[in-house]
Amino acid sequence: MAIELYVDPSLSPADIRRLRAGDQVLITGELLTARDAACGRLARALAAGEPLPVDLRGRIIYAVGPTPAKPGQVIGSAGPTTAARLRPYLEALLSAGMAGLMGKGDWPEETAHVFRSYGGVYLVALGGAGALLAKAITAVDVIAYEDLGPEAIHRLRVERFPAIVAIDAQGNDLHRQAREEWRRRAGGLAPHRSDMAGAAPGQGG
Amino acid sequence: MAEAAGPGRETLPRRVHVDAIRQAVAELLMEANYCIGDDVLDALRQAAEEEQSPLGRDILTQLVANYELARQERVPACQDTGLTIVFLEIGQDVHLVGGDLREAVNAGIREGTKAGFLRNSVVGDPLLRRNTGDNAPGVLHVDIIPGDRVHVTVACKGFGSENKSRLAMLTPADGVEGVKRFVVETVDRAGAQACPPLIVGVGIGGSFELAARLAKQAVIRPINQRHPRPDIRALEEELLEEVNRLGIGPQGLGGIKTALAVNIEVYPTHIAGLPVAVNIGCHSNRHRDVWL
Known part of the structure; x- marks a missing residue:
C-alpha cells in the first residue's frame, strides 16, 4: 500500500528517515525540477560561493524536462530522466540541503553511501510514462534559469504523484537488491520463451 | 554495349517536391510521439502477463496505460521526444525539386515539434551546449534505392x-x-x-x-x-x-x-x-x- 508523502514544500529530517527503500509513495505538495544543465549551474554557483536562485533545504528535486503544455493542459509530458548523469553534482546539491532527488535508473555503486552520509533519499518515478505522470501535476511555473528552456528550474504542484523510494537515508539500494535477487531467480529459470508461457506452469511470485 | 544509355531509352524522372518530404517528416514526428506502434504495445501487454515480479507486472501495466492515454489524448508518450533520426530511401528515378532536401527535413522537424508540442531537446553544438530552441537539426541518413518512390522513416531517439x-x-x-x-x-x-x-x-x-x-x-x-x-x-x-x-x-x-x-x-x-x-x-x- 502506498504511503502518502506530503512535501509542502519541504521534508523534515524525521520525514526522510521514515522512508525505506522499496516504499511506494504518493507525493503531494511541491517539487523543484532540475536536470543536467540546471544542476550544473547550481553546483557551479555553490562552488563559487554565490547565492542560489532557490533554497534547496528540505526540497525534492525532480529530474525532468517536460514537453510544452498543449492548450488546456497544465504541463506537457513530464516523466523522469536518468538520474545517474547528475552524479557529478550530487554532493553539492545534498550539501545545500536537498532532501531528495527523483529520477529514473540506478547509480554507480558507491552512491548509496553518499545519500546516507548526507541523510538524503533517491526516488524513482516511472520512466517513459510522461503522459500518465503529468496527470498528477496541478500547477507549474518557471522560477530560475529560464534561458535553459525545458531544462529551466520549474516549481511543480503535485497531487498524489507516484514514486518509489530507491535509496533511503540508511543507504539501502533497491535497484541493487532487486537485481541481485532477480538475477539469481531468473538465472535459475528454464530458458523463458513467450510461446511456452501458456503451456508451462509459471514459477509463481 | 551501347544500347543502355541511348537517348530513346531514358525514362523521365518522377518529380517529388521537397515540401512533400517536409510535410511527411512533420506528421510522422508527431504521430510517432503520440502513438506507440502496436508491436511494442502488444509486447508490453504480453510481458505484463508473463513477468514474475509483482512490481515488474505493475510497472508494465502502467506503461501500457501510459501509451493508451498518449494515443487517446494525442500527447507525447514520453517527455524525451528525442533526437529526430530521419532515413530517406530515394528511388534513383526520382528528381527532387523545390529546394534543399536537408533544409526541408529540418523544417519538417521544426514544424512537427512546434505544432505537436514536442520538446526542444537539441543543443546546437555538442561542447557549447546551447539549446537551438526548435529541436532541429535532426540526423539524416540517405540511401538510393531502385524505383521512383521515396520512403521516409522518422524515429525519435531518446x-x-x-x-x-x-x-x-x-x-x-x-x-x-x-x-x-x-x-x-x-x-x-x-x-x-x-x-x-x-x-x-x-x-x-x-x-x-x-x-x-x-x-x-x-x-x-x-x-x-x-x-x-x-x-x-x-x-x-x-x-x-x-x-x-x-x-x-x-x-x-x-x-x-x-x-x-x-x-x-x-x-x-x-x-x-x-x-x-x-x-x-x-x-x-x-x-x-x-x-x-
Missing part, C-alpha cells in the same frame, strides 16, 4: 537509452561467442538507466560506421518480425533469453522482462574484422514511415 549504446571492433577469432558476450555485457551495463524493458538493436559486420547504422536500423525494425535468416533469427532468440536472465527487469527493479526483443542486422565485412554495434532502445521505441 537519449537515456542512446547513451548506453556501444560499439566494438571484434576480431574473426572472437566469432559469434564474442558477439554474444558483447551484446549481453552491453545490456548488463545499460541496466536500469536505459528505461527497460529494452529493444536491443544489433548491427554485425560492415565497417565501423556501418555497424552503428545497422544497429539503428535494427532497433526500428518492428519487434514482432524476426530476421529472415534462420541462424540470425536463432541468435536473436537466444540473446533475448540471455539478457532476460540478467534480472534487471522492468525499470531495473528486478524481473525477467529486461528486453522485449533483440533485433539483429548483418552485412558483409573485411577478412580481418568483426564489427559489432549495440544500439539500446528504451521501451518507448517510436518510429513511423511513409512511401511518397
Whole structure:
C-alpha cells in the first residue's frame, strides 16, 4: 500500500528517515525540477560561493524536462530522466540541503553511501510514462534559469504523484537488491520463451 | 554495349517536391510521439502477463496505460521526444525539386515539434551546449534505392537509452561467442538507466560506421518480425533469453522482462574484422514511415 508523502514544500529530517527503500509513495505538495544543465549551474554557483536562485533545504528535486503544455493542459509530458548523469553534482546539491532527488535508473555503486552520509533519499518515478505522470501535476511555473528552456528550474504542484523510494537515508539500494535477487531467480529459470508461457506452469511470485 | 544509355531509352524522372518530404517528416514526428506502434504495445501487454515480479507486472501495466492515454489524448508518450533520426530511401528515378532536401527535413522537424508540442531537446553544438530552441537539426541518413518512390522513416531517439549504446571492433577469432558476450555485457551495463524493458538493436559486420547504422536500423525494425535468416533469427532468440536472465527487469527493479526483443542486422565485412554495434532502445521505441 502506498504511503502518502506530503512535501509542502519541504521534508523534515524525521520525514526522510521514515522512508525505506522499496516504499511506494504518493507525493503531494511541491517539487523543484532540475536536470543536467540546471544542476550544473547550481553546483557551479555553490562552488563559487554565490547565492542560489532557490533554497534547496528540505526540497525534492525532480529530474525532468517536460514537453510544452498543449492548450488546456497544465504541463506537457513530464516523466523522469536518468538520474545517474547528475552524479557529478550530487554532493553539492545534498550539501545545500536537498532532501531528495527523483529520477529514473540506478547509480554507480558507491552512491548509496553518499545519500546516507548526507541523510538524503533517491526516488524513482516511472520512466517513459510522461503522459500518465503529468496527470498528477496541478500547477507549474518557471522560477530560475529560464534561458535553459525545458531544462529551466520549474516549481511543480503535485497531487498524489507516484514514486518509489530507491535509496533511503540508511543507504539501502533497491535497484541493487532487486537485481541481485532477480538475477539469481531468473538465472535459475528454464530458458523463458513467450510461446511456452501458456503451456508451462509459471514459477509463481 | 551501347544500347543502355541511348537517348530513346531514358525514362523521365518522377518529380517529388521537397515540401512533400517536409510535410511527411512533420506528421510522422508527431504521430510517432503520440502513438506507440502496436508491436511494442502488444509486447508490453504480453510481458505484463508473463513477468514474475509483482512490481515488474505493475510497472508494465502502467506503461501500457501510459501509451493508451498518449494515443487517446494525442500527447507525447514520453517527455524525451528525442533526437529526430530521419532515413530517406530515394528511388534513383526520382528528381527532387523545390529546394534543399536537408533544409526541408529540418523544417519538417521544426514544424512537427512546434505544432505537436514536442520538446526542444537539441543543443546546437555538442561542447557549447546551447539549446537551438526548435529541436532541429535532426540526423539524416540517405540511401538510393531502385524505383521512383521515396520512403521516409522518422524515429525519435531518446537519449537515456542512446547513451548506453556501444560499439566494438571484434576480431574473426572472437566469432559469434564474442558477439554474444558483447551484446549481453552491453545490456548488463545499460541496466536500469536505459528505461527497460529494452529493444536491443544489433548491427554485425560492415565497417565501423556501418555497424552503428545497422544497429539503428535494427532497433526500428518492428519487434514482432524476426530476421529472415534462420541462424540470425536463432541468435536473436537466444540473446533475448540471455539478457532476460540478467534480472534487471522492468525499470531495473528486478524481473525477467529486461528486453522485449533483440533485433539483429548483418552485412558483409573485411577478412580481418568483426564489427559489432549495440544500439539500446528504451521501451518507448517510436518510429513511423511513409512511401511518397
